[in-house]
Amino acid sequence: MKKLSALLLIGIFVTGIIFVSSTSDQFVDAGSRKKIHFTQTITSSQDPGQGHENHQLALILSPNMGTIYDGSMTFTSSEPVQIAVLHEINSQESKGQPIWTVDGKTIYGLSLINLQQNSGSFEFTGAALALHSPNSKEFTTTVSVDGWIRGQPTEVIMQKIELQKEEPSQLLSRTNVPATIPMHKGIYEGNQVLYIITDGSDEDYAKTITEKQKWNVELAPVIANVPKNTLQKLFVFKNGVEGDGLYGFQNDVFSSTPSQESKYSALSSIVEVTWKVGQKEIEFKSAADVIAAEKGGRVKFNETGVVLNTPQITWPDGQMMIRSDKEISDEMSYSGGQITEINEEEMTVTFVAHRGWGPDGRTIYYIVTDATPSGPAKSMGVVSSPSSANLIAHSGAVDLFQFKNGITGSGPLGFQAGIAGASLGDANYSPMWRIYLVEWNDIESAKILETKSDIDSFRADNLLSVTIARPTNSDHIVNCPFIDPFQ
Structure with a gap:
């Protein structure tokens, strides 16, 4: 197995961005702190942090043991970016919090501000400052920083970290491929929901939906027995007003969407709804209306015990x-x-x-x-x-x-x-x-x-x-x- 030994300059932006004490108009000695002030254009490179190999990083202020930066930054970028601030910690202090490390030995706490914007302003305090993209596409950014370096040493130093890194010798072919999946129409509180059906606990249901949508619904019998507090209800209609529902009648009615985060589940317990003879058929707009109709004797329910995996793609106020x-x-x-x-x-x-x-x-x-x-x-x-x-x-x-x-x-x-x-x-x-x-x-x-x-x-x-x-x-x-x- 081939190894690649790389010297990674944590000050990725090279010498142009670093103005040391010889540039007296940008660094003003103030005892245990120094002023930092610059504008620079930086091109990102691969993030050297473990678990970030497919990400891009433009490091603005590099980590120096015993120092802390604070101030403000304004930036513009060719791609939407996140702001990353590192904090000095030891490995015993990490305790499940987000971390960033190159070698697994020197550990930094990671604050990742997910702006996903091409420009902005931000006040910061930490041991290092960077712009980060979760994508592999290189980006260029121009940043202006105005702040202070506190502690010892009070200089911006380009640190060298030696990294033993495995070559990408196990990159599978067709690692990521597109999967185009049919959507169905549903209703929540009178508004449209678009959702997909990927799995079902019942073989007959899975076959019926597979034939209808011309895309495989996989059989997953074990989801029929999941706890009730893991499910939402999905009302499907066996007769009544014609529409795009699973049985060719009105659209299916959900009891929650991702906006009801504490209640939402992609796993749906299927309730079949049938209009009783002699009742005036209408289109239901909400789960509460369906339940009220059942209590009033207008429709009857069949609690099928079938569970479908129905992830919602769009809902009334989101997607x-x-x-x-x-x-x-x-x-x-x-x-x-x-x-x-x-x-x-x-x-x-x-x-x-x-x-x-x-x-x-x-x-x-x-x-x-x-x-x-x-x-x-x-x-x-x-x-x-x-x-x-x-x-x-x-x-x-x-x-x-x-x-x-x-x-x-x-x-x-x-x-x-x-x-x-x-x-x-x-x-x-x-x-x-x-x-x-x-x-x-x-x-x-x-x-x-x-x-x-x-x-x-x-x-x-x-x-x-x-x-x-x-x-x-x-x-x-x-x-x-x-x-x-x-x-």
Whole structure:
């Protein structure tokens, strides 16, 4: 396995941006602090931080041990960017908070302000300052900084960090591909919802919807038994006013949308609604209206026990994030959104489908639609669904193993692709995934793993460790339906 030894200048912007004490009109000695004031144009380069290999970074003020910067910055950029501020901490202080590190030894706390704007102003205090893009596309930015350096040493110094970095020797072909999925129309509180159906707990339901939408609905029997507090209700109509519903009648009615974040779930419990003979049929606009009609004896309910995975794409006051970089490539980041297009004329949505391995080493592709907690959901550009946390210890969620170090590759953390605990067609398959992190105890021992038994074997030999992911000390569940993107 080839190694690439690189000297990374953390002061990426080279000598032009650094004005040392010889330039007396820009640095004014004030005892234990010095004035800093400059305007400079910087071109970004690959972020050297672990887990950020597919991101871009323009470092403005580099870290110096024992110093802290404070002041204000104004910037304009060729691409939408985030503001990154680093804070000096030791590894014992990290305790689940977001961190940034090049070598895993020197650790910084990371404040990432997700402006996603091309220009702005910002007041900062921290050990380093940078502009960051979760995409791999290079950007150019012009920044003006006015502030102070406090502590020792009170100079802006270009630090050199030596990094032993694996070459991208495990970049899979067709790592990311487009997946165009048909959308359905629904209703919430009188307004339109557009949603997709990827999985169903009942074989007959899955077949019926597959034939209707001409796109495979995968069978996932285990989601039929998930806790009720993980579900919302979806009312589908067996007769009444004609429309675009699952049975050819009025549009299906949802009990919540992502705007009702504490209640929303992509997993829907199906309630079939039938008008009774002699009743005047109307189009229902809300779940409350449907429930009132049932209580009034106008319609009857069939609580089917069927659960469908119905992620919402648009809803009355929002929609899923569309990527600014719509070109799907093997090197693209997981951040910044999972959708490249919502086409309401064709009633389709195009997701980025990510490649990985099933438990037996077979290729799988999956999309990402929602997650909990909100931090990872926001980073990936998907819907936040706190109710999914109720699956953390339930068989309705399956284990998905992602690598946090080792061989550089196309996984979401910048290393090799992940390995799932189930594949399509398996009895335990579910679109809901409980994330585990795999970490090599000695990076020099890292190898490409392709099966769940590979992980178990190397773990038994104490060559790697496996821990459940708990970002911000929270239960972490991701809705990642496995799909065939080539159908």
